[in-house]
Amino acid sequence: MKVWYNGNVMDANECRISILDHGLLYGDGVFEGIRITGGRVFRLSDHLARLQRSARALGIELPYTLDETAAIVLQTAAAFGRDEAYIRLLLTRGVGELSLDPLSCEKPQLICIAAEIRMFPAATYSQGIRLMTASSRRPGVDVLDPQVKSLNYLNNVLAKREARLKGFDDALMLNQSGRVAEASGANIFAVIDGVLATPPAYEGALPGVTRATVLEARSHNNLPVSERPLTCYDLLAASEVFLSGNGAGLIPVYTLDDTVIGGGDRPVFEQAVLDYRDFSAAHGTPFAPYRAANLAVG
Numbered sequence: 001m002k003v004w005y006n007g008n009v010m011d012a013n014e015c016r017i018s019i020l021d022h023g024l025l026y027g028d029g030v031f032e033g034i035r036i037t038g039g040r041v042f043r044l045s046d047h048l049a050r051l052q053r054s055a056r057a058l059g060i061e062l063p064y065t066l067d068e069t070a071a072i073v074l075q076t077a078a079a080f081g082r083d084e085a086y087i088r089l090l091l092t093r094g095v096g097e098l099s100l101d102p103l104s105c106e107k108p109q110l111i112c113i114a115a116e117i118r119m120f121p122a123a124t125y126s127q128g129i130r131l132m133t134a135s136s137r138r139p140g141v142d143v144l145d146p147q148v149k150s151l152n153y154l155n156n157v158l159a160k161r162e163a164r165l166k167g168f169d170d171a172l173m174l175n176q177s178g179r180v181a182e183a184s185g186a187n188i189f190a191v192i193d194g195v196l197a198t199p200p201a202y203e204g205a206l207p208g209v210t211r212a213t214v215l216e217a218r219s220h221n222n223l224p225v226s227e228r229p230l231t232c233y234d235l236l237a238a239s240e241v242f243l244s245g246n247g248a249g250l251i252p253v254y255t256l257d258d259t260v261i262g263g264g265d266r267p268v269f270e271q272a273v274l275d276y277r278d279f280s281a282a283h284g285t286p287f288a289p290y291r292a293a294n295l296a297v298g
């Protein structure tokens with residue numbers, strides 16, 4: 001695992017971060033999770049745009065330009081050197097007083113981690129995962145808008161914990177109205193009467209970069225997609241359900257609350273996997289030039 005911090009790339013165990021960073025004390029910050037496939041960083045500019053939107057929503061200023069931040073990501077990816085990897089980019093409010101006053105934080109801190117990630121066991125990528133409806137709900141936009149990818153993931157963590165303790169792979173999270181929002185760390189899709197449907201962001205879904213890729217690929221193939229509110233009934237009655245995310249990848253859902261979904265065939269999911277592979281092979285920013293140049297940034 002490699003980490004970029006304060007202008008240097010180092011091994012993770014060499015990185016020292018202040019215990020007074022409000023990212024640690026209060027979850028006061030934002031982040032991105034970015035997949036690296038075939039030596040390319042997936043949709044880097046889209047991730048940085050989302051990081052900037054999340055940061056703006058919390059009043060945190062990015063300490064570097066978007067180009068500089070992209071260079072930091074590529075430099076860290078190059079130092080890690082694996083063609084299949086994962087980037088975790090964090091932006092915290094920075095070091096401040098022990099009290100929660102965000103105005104006591106002098107300057108935001110950027111941290112970039114390059115590592116491996118596995119969210120689900122390998123076998124579940126063909127068999128499908130077992131999903132459980134979490135008893136806790138996604139917060140409403142008047143509490144903490146789920147579109148902000150903040151460092152405060154307790155809501156998701158507790159839903160995942162509940163699901164894992166009960167023997168499930170992941171949690172389905174509903175919004176305040178009881179409609180489907182997303183999984184604990186991934187977006188959700190359902191195939192209903194031949195239409196690929198997913199809840200819109202205002203239903204409590206993070207505007208996922210993988211989600212956008214799936215939707216775009218479908219519309220290129222002239223297959224109908226629909227961003228619309230979904231209920232648990234819609235998922236249970238669907239012919240296919242699957243999740244999407246940079247960490248999760250694309251993964252089918254086998255059961256929801258122990259009810260088997262669909263009849264076993266998953267043609268839409270399989271096509272989505274192929275489309276996603278084609279897209280990520282053809283797009284993305286290669287980090288190889290940074291390996292040679294070993295550019296120092298920040």
Ligand SMILES: Cc1ncc(COP(=O)(O)O)c(C=O)c1O
Pocket residue numbers: 033156182183184185186187205206207208209210211244245246247
């Ligand atoms: C809560 C949540 N929803 C959805 C996603 C999927 O988003 P993306 O495809 O951008 O990784 C994530 C990814 O981390 C997430 O944490």
